[in-house]
Amino acid sequence: MTAEALATADTxxxxxxxxxxxxxxxxxxxxxxxxxxxxxxxxxxxxxxxIELRDRGLLAYQLxxxxxxxxxxxxxxxxxxxxxxxxxAAAPADDDSEDRKEYEQIWEHVKTLRRRVAGYN
Numbered sequence: 001m002t003a004e005a006l007a008t009a010d011t012x013x014x015x016x017x018x019x020x021x022x023x024x025x026x027x028x029x030x031x032x033x034x035x036x037x038x039x040x041x042x043x044x045x046x047x048x049x050x051i052e053l054r055d056r057g058l059l060a061y062q063l064x065x066x067x068x069x070x071x072x073x074x075x076x077x078x079x080x081x082x083x084x085x086x087x088x089a090a091a092p093a094d095d096d097s098e099d100r101k102e103y104e105q106i107w108e109h110v111k112t113l114r115r116r117v118a119g120y121n
Contacts, residue, residue, distance in 0.1 A: 016049075019045070022038050053076045056072050061073070067120075080103060
């Protein structure tokens, strides 16, 4: 084991780990409303947790909470690689990378969400 793995976690880190494990359980059991609640908590604990912001947006999308999903997923893409929304310029540089594929999938969700949310007006 590495020294990092054996290091003592502070209270916030312990809460993050426990909440992340709980979120995974909820997602596996398809309890998306509960997973979304936990993800709100995770984002509140660490506002720089981009993965949690992405997950919160995807969970909101799954629950048809389209304006909230759009907000979170746009913010996620902005944090990944500004300037947003030029996908070719903003996406990660390695064309074959998993990051680029994920970026493109999230970008497609954002485009769909923009159309849905625009339909509300």
